[in-house]
Structures are given as structure tokens and as C-alpha cells.
Amino acid sequence: MAWLHITAPPNWRATPTATSKCACGWDRIAVGRRRVLALTADHEAHKNACPLRTPQEGRTAA
Template sequence: MAWLRITAPPDWTVTPSGRSWCACGHDQSATGRAAVTVLVKIHEQHRTSCPLLSPLEGRAVS
């Protein structure tokens, strides 16, 4: 339900890119090494807070 796709060509002169999206509507993309690194962290955080991926029982009220 949540996907992370990173395109990182083997040539260091080519800029990597990434996209994180989920069935709940979450959709973000990034270009560049630093931005893709941040996107990975955002994706991990989303997987723990998404109502479609995490059970309701035991979750904090927001």
C-alpha cells in the first residue's frame, strides 16, 4: 500500500530521484542526493502513521 521508488544511476554525475506514494493519498517526490535521503525518512515516518498501514489499536490520538 505504500511504495518507495528511488532511481540512482551508477554514474555519479547523474542526479538521483525518488518518489514515495501510498494508497491513502500520500505522494511526494524528490530530486538530488540530500532530498532523496530526506524522502526516505519521510516514507519511513509515513509507514508508521498511515491509517491504512498501521492498526488503530495502541496508536496515540492525534
């Protein structure tokens, strides 16, 4: 349901990028080391809060 794709070139001076997507519509892009690290944390937090993975209130468990 959620995908995180990170591109980190082998050259240390090259700029890494990341894309975080989810079937619920979550779609984020980050460029640069600090932003890629922040997006990685946001991606993990989203996986715990995603409406497609979190049971909705009032729904009966199968």
C-alpha cells in the first residue's frame, strides 16, 4: 500500500532524492539529505496513520 523509493548516487556530492506514495493518495517528494531523512520518517508515520491500514471507527472486524 505504501512505497518509499530512495535514490542515493554513489558519489557523496550527488544529491539524493526520495518519493513516498500510498494507495490512499499520499504522494510526497524530497530532494537533499535532510529532506530525504525527514520524508523517510514521515513515510513511517504515515504507514501507522494511513486510513487504508487503520481500521475505521464503526467497522466490524472480519
